[in-house]
Every structure is written in structure tokens, then in C-alpha cells.
Amino acid sequence: MAILENIDARGMRHCETTALGVLLKHAGLDLSEPMLFGLGSGLSFIYWDAKGMDLPLLGGRVKPFELTKNLSTTLGLALSVAETSSARKAWHNVAAPIDSGRPVGLQLDSYHLDYFTTKVHFGGHVVAMYGYDDDHAYLVDTEQQGGAVRTALDSLALARSERGPMTAKNRSFTITVPPAVSWQAGIVPAIRSCATAFLAAPIANLGHRGIEKAAGQVRKWMSRTGDPRRHLPHVALLMERGGTGGALFRNLYRDFLGECADHVESGEIRTAHRLYGEAAALWTDVAALIAKAGETGEAGDDAYLNQAGDLLLDLARIEKDAMLTLSSI
16 A cells, blocks of 8 residues: 655646646656646647547547657656556556556556546546555546545556557556756747657648648537537537637647747747637637537538637638747747
């Protein structure tokens, strides 16, 4: 049995930044959630449509664990990552750091976690683990999931070893913060990196081109789904409350830019902060229109989805302009 004390277990809005916040604060670096998200160049967009999906997914961030790697590179943190197919080694990789006084980050499938009331497979979920006893693991998850929570050890093992989209092989990680790290020096490089990736997305499903694609495709969703009253509100719920911080992560990036303006004198950052304020509000409107379309649920009645498509075209332009501005700082 080992349960660490002095762990900030409040939980934030997004899973990966929540876990990073726990690990970094325990190591002496206390950053806000928007700052963690932005320094990790976390913002992105993907229109993900795969065989067997009821409706495509609108994703608003980089792929799982990419944010953690970006943040570590930008700030010069020592990121130690372990993956294994062995259940015994997987447990050792978690227990050993905790026994030595360090919390551990885990990537796992939330489906198997006891405290999740909605049972959906998502292999890109990230939590911080700060203790264990004979029966349970003690975790920090998002505020929405309860902050400080616990799950049975066998459930944790299943969650960590699950295979499928976005999963990792029992991935665990720790982070070491070097003395006198200057996180402020990482602001401009992180912004440039995020803007470059967003503008130079290699396929049409990503970045501002992906938003443009979504603008055309969302208009067809009513005929795409066999159960619009269930599937459309679910998409809207994920956009606003699926660990995104609201507005498909745009609220977090808007607030990141607002914080940056207090540390870096830049007209470009102030302009982009304003533009992402507009974008965040429009993304919330898009989610509301998709939900209303589901409430109507009538085949052939695409009025709300057409309005959502119009707003997405506006969003593609606004976000492209914002990222072009940020790429020049």
C-alpha cells in the first residue's frame, strides 16, 4: 500500500491536462489548465469518419499523448515513458514510482474504469495515479468524473491493456522538472508550432481544411444516421462536455492566448485572442444547432444542420486567419 500526500486532486476540464497538472505541480511547476494546453500545442481539428461509426467525430485537439510530448519538448522537461505487453511489468512501472514518492500518468481505456457511468470505449483517456492499496488504485481524473477517484485494480489492469483505436500498451509516464525552468520562454515556440501544424495539415480532414470539409458533410448527417434523436445530441454533447472544456477546446485555447498576452507583448497574440473568442462562441452555437437537429429528428429537415454548416465555413476562415496571425509572431 502506498498513497501519496499533498496531491492536488481537484480535477480540471480535460483529461490529459488534468494529469499533467497533477504531475507537474507535485514536481514544483504550477500552471493553469489553459497554459498547459497551449504550451503543449494542443489545439487542432480532425473530421474523423471511419467504417462502423454512427456519425463522424469532430475532434478539436492533437492525438492522445501528443500534448504531453509537445509540452515536455517545449519546456525541456524530462519525460520518461514505459510501455509493455506484460501485466507484471505494467504494474511494476506504476508501483515503483509511487513507492518512491512520485505520481504517474496513465493512458488507458475509460470503458473499464469503475467510476465512469457512461460505458464507451475511449483508448486515449489519461489519468494521474497517486496511490494504491490491496484492492484499489487512487486516481485523479477530470472534475466532471469526480476529481479524486478510485477504481478496482483489476479494472485498472483491463483499462490499461485494452487494445483498439487510440490505445497504448499499458503506457505510463513520469515527468521531471529541471531547476529554474522558464515556462514563459516556451510561449512563442509553442504558439508557432501549433499554428504551423494547423495551417500545413497534410490531408483535407485536418486543420482549417478539415473544418471546411465538416461544413459540407454536416449538412448530410440527417440522412446518414438511422437514429438522429440519439446520435446528433451525442455529437453535440461530446463537443461541449466530452472533456473539451467547451467549444471543442477553443475555450481553453482562447484563455491560453489571454494569459499569454500578460507575459508577451504581441499585437498578434491579442488579435488571435479576439478571434478565438469569436471562434469559441461559434463552436458552441454549432453544437447547439446539431443538438436541435437531433431533437427535431425528421429526415429531410436539414435546416439546423445547414445553419451549422454555414457557421463551420465561418469558423474555417476565422481560425485560418487566427493561425496565420500567430504564425508570424
